[in-house]
Amino acid sequence: MKTGHQKLSGNSYLMNPFPHLNKNQIGTENATMVMLVRNSELEGALQSMRSLEDRFNRHYKYPYVFLNEVPFSDEFKERTSLMASGETYYELIPEKDWLPPPHIDEDKLNQNIEKSQDIIYGWSKSYRNMCHFNSGFFYKQKILDNYDYYFRIEPDVEYMCDFQYDPFTFLRENNKDYGFVIAIHEYENTIPTLWETVKNFTKDYPDLIHPNNSLDFITTKEVDINYGFNISDNDSEYNLCHFWSNFEIGNLNFFRSDAYNTYFNYLDQAGGFFYERWGDAPVHSIGLNLLMDKNRIHHFEDIGYYHVPYLACPTSIDVKTSKRCFCKTRGLDHDVLTTPIDAEPFSCLARWWRYGSGKKFLNEIDYTFSH
Template sequence: MTSSQTFYELIPAEDWDKPSFIDDEKFEASISRSILDGVIYGGAKSYRNMCHFNSGYFYRQKRLLNYDWYFRVEPDVEYMCDFQYDPFELLRINNKIYGFVIAIPEYENTIPTLWQTVEQFMEENPELIHANNSLDFITSNDTSLNHWQPLVPSSSKYNLCHFWSNFEIGNLNFFRSEAYGKYFDFLDKSGGFYYERWGDAPVHSIGLNILADKNSIHHFEDIGYYHAPYLACPTSRDVIASKRCVCKAYGYDGDKITKPVDVNIHSCLSRWWKYGAGKSFLNDIDYNNSI
């Protein structure tokens, strides 16, 4: 599949398994409660390990220490358009540290105390909060951005919006920074990854929204992407034609999916355009003349 050299690594048990400070009895009770409450993936212990690892340990792996950038690639995903430029170079030359494709709300029952833990972290570490943060993106609740429809219910100030992390391209040095390290350690010590079912997507997103300059986060509008059940595709007909996008996919039930999640009333993308870095086209390349 590639002409480049590839490496395959085994994640050390101490980076994958739950930390020693997690109470086993409380953890088992959480698993049982999650199953009864219908929490998505709540009954899978390995899923909690995965979320914990992707939140605070993937960037510490020995193989990655000589790298500055990563592209998260998941199984069973489809890329709906040709890649006609280097996304790493695009981020690097434009002083970006993170790129996403889809922004949607999280399931609140997976993170019941995440936001109050984040608020406590911000209260105790005000010097780490970036002056040009995108906090409004994850705390605003105006319905004008969702066709005047109510937002997904939330019991906290957090509106549940997050960057869907099964696609993300980012700078490893952000996650290796002192600020993110303190942020993750604070969340980790609370036990929420195991006593609840915190996902790495909201953890990554909230970290970026409070610790990073909002102008350093980029939405890849021209990357077509499908990970069941959501499809993202460019809206420009010129881009769709020149990048040879196939903006249709098939769901688990075999039904054809042609409507991008971006136009779903519960999409958080328009909220990012208003309260985040805005809507921009950094990759002003001539697609018609691209190879």
């Protein structure tokens, strides 16, 4: 169609609407982004991808792996593949990995759902399937056998700063196996028997507990560390702290290990993913705190991130300026949100500094200011 002619309805006048892009990977690591997402969440997926592409991946072109319990629509595939700078792959989750396992009593599950209407997502069977999958099955998907590292992405998130380096390379070069940005407390009524199950696991498998573990991070309870705020006054040793797994960058080989799978299978047999509403964040975190050397866990303090309702952003003016951070967004009530979660009393980050791998005030990254 020549310039100046009348436009036809639709896009039929475009002979080649989507130009071919060079999607050859530039990043040097055996890594991928991973998103568990539904077709109905397409717009949220595109928002997250656009933000991550602008802030990081357009310079590296790492691939994306999309996971769904039903087949992806052609529209989802087309629009996400056009948003990505790297290759995109779409994997259908096997039913056996998504649905409750055979040992789960469906009647007991349904009864608990009925009793859990006032618990966050307690009313949702699908949410329980998701937490169960993310805890013990995402890393078993065949397509991920090709990779060593993963970057978990959720729909409807924002990345608030330029990365300026490859986080996968950072983990490998610094002998780290897991990275997080937010550490907070779990909702206590979602995990009433989780800690008792974990304690039984440690008694039955003491040899699996790493000698340089970060158990103190999840069992200490002094309140001077968070403005005197007491998140839990129950008798459990567990203080409810966990890494918020909506953002995690990690080594898949840890989750593939015999130690982690023994741990997950032990929890799975207890049934708490379905008879209660155990989340994958505390399950991942407790597994990491017990089974991994705490020095192999890294807090990415320089990665700005927002997922409703929490914002994480660097506090250093130099880092924020260098990385072009914009630490301002809209919260759940549409009010302007500028305060990072780390400054709130229910953050567990200060506890991680005290009992985890510490706090390094001189960042390892050589930031450069660009014009």
